[in-house]
Amino acid sequence: MTTLQENAETPQVAVVIGLGAMGMGMALSLKKAGFDVIGVDISADAVSRFVQAGGRSASSIAEAAREADIVVSVVVNAAQTENVLFGTGGIADVMRPGSVFISSATMDPAVAGKLSSQLETRAVHYLDAPISGGAARAANGELTVMASGTKAAFSAARRALDAMAAKVYELGDTAGAGAAFKMINQLLAGVHIAAACEAITLAAKMGLDLDKVYEVITASAGNSWMFENRIPHVLAGDYTPLSAIEIFVKDLGIIQDMARSERYPVPLSAAALQMYLAASGAGMGRDDDSSLARLYAQLSGASLPEKTR
Amino acid sequence: MTTLQENAETPQVAVVIGLGAMGMGMALSLKKAGFDVIGVDISADAVSRFVQAGGRSASSIAEAAREADIVVSVVVNAAQTENVLFGTGGIADVMRPGSVFISSATMDPAVAGKLSSQLETRAVHYLDAPISGGAARAANGELTVMASGTKAAFSAARRALDAMAAKVYELGDTAGAGAAFKMINQLLAGVHIAAACEAITLAAKMGLDLDKVYEVITASAGNSWMFENRIPHVLAGDYTPLSAIEIFVKDLGIIQDMARSERYPVPLSAAALQMYLAASGAGMGRDDDSSLARLYAQLSGASLPEKTR
Incomplete structure (x- = not known):
């Protein structure tokens, strides 16, 4: 990470839109690297926590964006991103020429391409930059970013990327490629969590020692990053x-829509999506995604570990 | 690995039934560790290769089993295992009391339990011992074994296990537990290969750089042991x-049958099984399991890399 003060320049102004688990960490990483950071969120509480940590606030996203060199959008999806840019009080028309909008929401690549075109006609750069790594790595400036965009967009975003990420994949000069790579990752991640929960709960139903199952599987060909990461939640009964x-x-909903328009069948992703929908419908939508194990248990009468403390 | 000669005893006689990719390696590992090994296979060619490598042959499995301390059964499934033991010319009634039958076929845990009971009433030990690791590790005596059985069965099998395996998981004193752990692993492995092929071919359909997809995914939360191991076959176009x-x-067929009798739903495994069935029906049954990618390509018009040499 380069601190901007080393360059004896006026710090660049970075605006972070969305101070959730990821956005807050990213905003603090930018602050730590020497940016003048303005945080914006619909939650006044999140904003005041950011101000207490040394950040700045603004009365609106437009006011913040007007003075920004870099806007980092850490909202949930394409609709929120479009709203930030082109909704009432949106920032597309107030961002300065030559500034860059770094979009981290997971979305359909076609939408990323459209948003990029709309901004570039205003001489504002768009970097398609979905993130992965989780809240802890966001706080440490160690995210993985799957980025695509013009050379100019990368150049304008470079210092902020360096501040927020341990690894930046440069995936081409067209917005949408970053989004596409992220969707491929999410397809696998979503299916693997569902498979992990299907397997561990079947093991419970068969009366196997689940800690032993975890030990054996994580050392075997059946392992996945998600099995290794999520099954400890199930073993601890902590959702x-x-x-x-x-x-x-x-995310699997976006995959379904993309795959349908590509005329591409996704039977694994489709089966997984149905399980996430069922878990949400059964009241677990806001619980940890390893709650699919609880769903399988409900559907089969299997007993899973309960939280002990 | 302990070589038996060190103990200055008459070498133990080990019979290996099934000299395929796995069985041949296991037989040679036993030979290397000092066992007097008899190899049996329906292929005369496989037997003669084993004899050229210093092994012994026999005119029938019964003749071989009569003098065995240890029989290692490396056949494909429960039906073949039952046939070896109780079919015409089967060995259950000729094995010596105190000898051990090490069964490595992947099978329904209930069947493993039944076979074990039938042998133990004859004072022959049964070790439920599914294997994983592939042909190369079999040849090097470095398999992983998921084993369960009585203390006496483990004790009788110990030297052979040490000769064949780098890692032996001891999963309880009841035959069936080893089989159950193996099935959980196979559920995950089978789903992960299908998910890997669904994802990489979707990436191809979207026109992404597949080598880059491999690089990004293997460093991301979407990774699995199978993605990392099988997708290089797809990138090389080598099935x-x-x-x-x-x-x-x-194996996913066994999962379906087990899960159905347990009244346990397995939507992910079921979707994956349909894809393996479709690949088999389309003529790829004997090709590498990464051929699911070719199936997805056929079903969607995606272009995958072709073999270059």
């Missing part, structure tokens, strides 16, 4: 949301 | 079978 069921209702 | 489509037609 406090680190990443919620609704995230995959959204 | 020479290392493990065939039919293996998962079998």
Whole structure:
């Protein structure tokens, strides 16, 4: 990470829109790297926590964006991103020429391409930059970013990317490629969580020692990053949301829509999406995505570990 | 690995039934560790290769089993295992009291339990011992074994296990537990291969750089052991079978049957099984299991890399 003060320049102004688990960490990472950071969120509480940590606030996103060199949008989906840019009080028409909009929401690549065109006609750069890594890595400036956009967009965003990410994949000069790579990752992640929950709860139904199952599987060909990461929540009986069921209702939903318009069949993703929908419908939408295990248990009478403390 | 000669005893006689990719390696590992090994296979060619490598042959499995301390059964499924033991010319009634039958076929845990009871009433031990690791590790005596059985069965099998395996999981004193752990692993492995093929071919359909997809995914939360291991076959366009489509037609079929009798829903495994069945039906049953990618390509018009040499 380069601190801007080293360059003895006026700090660049970075606006972070969305101070949730990821956005707050990213805003603080930018602050730490020497940016003058304005945080914006619909939650006044989130904004005041950011101000207490040394950040600035603004009365509206437009007011904040007017003075920004860099806007980092950490909202949930394409609709919110479009609203930030082109909704009532949106920022597309107030951002300065040469500034850059870094969009981290997971979305359909076609939408990312459209938003990019709309901004570039205003001489504002658009970097398609979905993120992965979770809240802890966001707070440490160690995210992974799957980015695509023009050379000019990368150049304008470079210092902010360096402040927020441990690894930036440069995936081409067209907005949409970053989004596409992220969707491929989400397809696999969503299916693997569902498979992990299907397997561990079947093991419970068969009366196997689940800690032993975890030990054997994580050392075997059946392992996945998600099995290794999520099954400890099930073993602890702790479904406090680190990443919620609704995230995959959204992301596998985007996969379905994309694949349908591409005339591409996705039977695995489709089966997984139905399980996330069922978990959400059964009242677990805001719980941890490992709650699929609880759904399988409800559907089969299997017993899973309960939270002990 | 302990070599028996160190103990200055007459070498133990080990019979290996099934000299395929796995069985041949296991037989040679036993030989290397000092066992007097008899190899049996329906293929005369496989037997003669084993004899050229210093092994012994026999005129029938019964003749071989009569003098065995240890029988290692490396056949494909429960039906073949039952046939080896109780079919015409089967070995259950000729094995010596105190000898051990090590069964490595992947099968329904209930069947493993039944076979064990039938042998133990004859004072022959049964070790439920499914294997994983592939042909290369079999040849090097570095398999993973998921084993369960009585203390006496483990004790009788110990030296052979040490010769064949780098890691032996001891999963309880009841035959069936090893089989159950193996089925949980196969559920995950089968779903992960299908998900990997669904994802990489969707990436191809979207026109992404597939080598870059492999690089990004293997460093991201969407990774799995199977994605990392199988997708290189797709990138090379090389579907020479290392493990065939039919293996998962079998193993996910066992999962379906088990889960149905447990009244446990397995939507992910069910979707994956349909894809393996479709690949088999389309003529790829004996090709590498990564051929699911070719199936997705056929179903969607996506272009995958072709073999270059």
